[in-house]
Amino acid sequence: MNEKILVIDDDESIRQSLSNFLRRSGYNVLLAENGKTGLEILNKQTPDLIISDIKMPELSGIDVLRKSKEIDPFIKIILITAHDDVQITIEAMQYGAYDYFEKPLDIVKLRIAIQRALESKSLSERLVSFVEEETEEFQLEKKIIGKSPLMKVIYKIIGQVSNNRVTIFITGESGTGKELIAKTIHYSGITKIHPFVAVNCSAIPETLLESELFGHEKGAFTGADRLKKGKFELAGEGTIFLDEISEMSPSLQAKLLRVLQEKEFERVGGEFNIHMKARIIAATNKNIEQLVNEGKFREDLFYRLNVVSIKLPPLRERKEDIPLLVNYFLTKINKELHKNISKIPDDVLTMLINYDWIGNVRELENVLTQAVVLSSDDVLNKENILLRKPQTGEQKEKEVQFITLAENEKNHIKKVLNAVQWDKNKAHKILGISLPTLYSKIETYKLSPFEEKA
Ligand SMILES: Nc1ncnc2c1ncn2[C@@H]1O[C@H](COP(=O)(O)OP(=O)(O)OP(=O)(O)O)[C@@H](O)[C@H]1O
Numbered sequence: 001m002n003e004k005i006l007v008i009d010d011d012e013s014i015r016q017s018l019s020n021f022l023r024r025s026g027y028n029v030l031l032a033e034n035g036k037t038g039l040e041i042l043n044k045q046t047p048d049l050i051i052s053d054i055k056m057p058e059l060s061g062i063d064v065l066r067k068s069k070e071i072d073p074f075i076k077i078i079l080i081t082a083h084d085d086v087q088i089t090i091e092a093m094q095y096g097a098y099d100y101f102e103k104p105l106d107i108v109k110l111r112i113a114i115q116r117a118l119e120s121k122s123l124s125e126r127l128v129s130f131v132e133e134e135t136e137e138f139q140l141e142k143k144i145i146g147k148s149p150l151m152k153v154i155y156k157i158i159g160q161v162s163n164n165r166v167t168i169f170i171t172g173e174s175g176t177g178k179e180l181i182a183k184t185i186h187y188s189g190i191t192k193i194h195p196f197v198a199v200n201c202s203a204i205p206e207t208l209l210e211s212e213l214f215g216h217e218k219g220a221f222t223g224a225d226r227l228k229k230g231k232f233e234l235a236g237e238g239t240i241f242l243d244e245i246s247e248m249s250p251s252l253q254a255k256l257l258r259v260l261q262e263k264e265f266e267r268v269g270g271e272f273n274i275h276m277k278a279r280i281i282a283a284t285n286k287n288i289e290q291l292v293n294e295g296k297f298r299e300d301l302f303y304r305l306n307v308v309s310i311k312l313p314p315l316r317e318r319k320e321d322i323p324l325l326v327n328y329f330l331t332k333i334n335k336e337l338h339k340n341i342s343k344i345p346d347d348v349l350t351m352l353i354n355y356d357w358i359g360n361v362r363e364l365e366n367v368l369t370q371a372v373v374l375s376s377d378d379v380l381n382k383e384n385i386l387l388r389k390p391q392t393g394e395q396k397e398k399e400v401q402f403i404t405l406a407e408n409e410k411n412h413i414k415k416v417l418n419a420v421q422w423d424k425n426k427a428h429k430i431l432g433i434s435l436p437t438l439y440s441k442i443e444t445y446k447l448s449p450f451e452e453k454a
Pocket of ligand 1: 143
């Protein structure tokens, strides 16, 4: 039996082209020009999957998503939109959207998503969760900046985990935003009315960490002159963020494992167990798998913590986010320092894009702060941008020797196009070639804004 897919879009041309594509792929198609009609069809004809536009008059795609889930909690919904919006992506995933696509639609990716959505329909009964309460206004787009495909994957995971309490392990180099992501998860979902408590496991001496985490009773040890609640207790039903977890001593790793297994802990010197209600988010900038292999981090603890894993990409792997981050930080820093640096020369932006940012977003923010402090006019001047090391290292030269000139050109054009989000008018100027030449190079090298994964 062919599966039924309901397409809801107020744009007739999109409805028709989606309908043709779906029929050609062997599905039965139902069409609705607005959310209200779509919901009526859902009631009467029980489709297996809905593909809905987000921006529609009266009922939006998010409204359709929420109401459809009330009618059929196990329906799969793929949302499409013309606008790239972090908040909407997270909201859509929170309300249980199966996936989220931007126009123009990438048909190959859409086809795969449809197949997967239909395959997982029978499993979804266990996965779908309702969100009854309105989420407090939390302006995510002001906090996490980035529209690269790698960051979009992260936003989807945030949406999927913010309304449950699964344990999360975040890895990523220093300054990639691990704490920021942990806070965003906390403040986007059911934990947001409870405390967010962060502990840096490497900053606290080993002897103190246990009482810091679990608290201590009065008289538990010399100097314990009063009862002190630990971070787990203070976090209540909120989130405890264990940063630099790889630095935890073996004995404390064993204690933490027991807490995770038994969901309870004792204060140091205490005699009764306290129920653990907080969600744990652990993070490290070390290669944790390697530490596990070397026996430096308990494997059983790692598996307990790594229920959902989030790997934050280094900034150099999402260079297209650099211009956005530069704008965001300049606005923020200008405000804080009462400055008005508004002009970013093309060569300065190119330099920032090409730099490898070992310290990631934190380093970028620091470099920009320094540049704003040093600037005396409204231009972000090159001489005020103090980078840690020269751009061309020996390593880079070695890599270049092994690729052809054409490959090098292709890579460079692609890097610039990604960095300016495929704005060809900007790209041809940065590259110093004419617009027609840029088009012909895109054609020759078969460049595309969409990376196909094997
Ligand atoms: N995508 C982003 N958008 C905006 N700001 C960001 C982003 N990622 C990181 N930042 C900012 O960069 C700084 C460093 O981020 P954060 O402390 O979360 O990194 P981290 O990975 O936890 O670092 P470390 O491993 O050193 O503890 C913070 O000021 C944070 O707000």
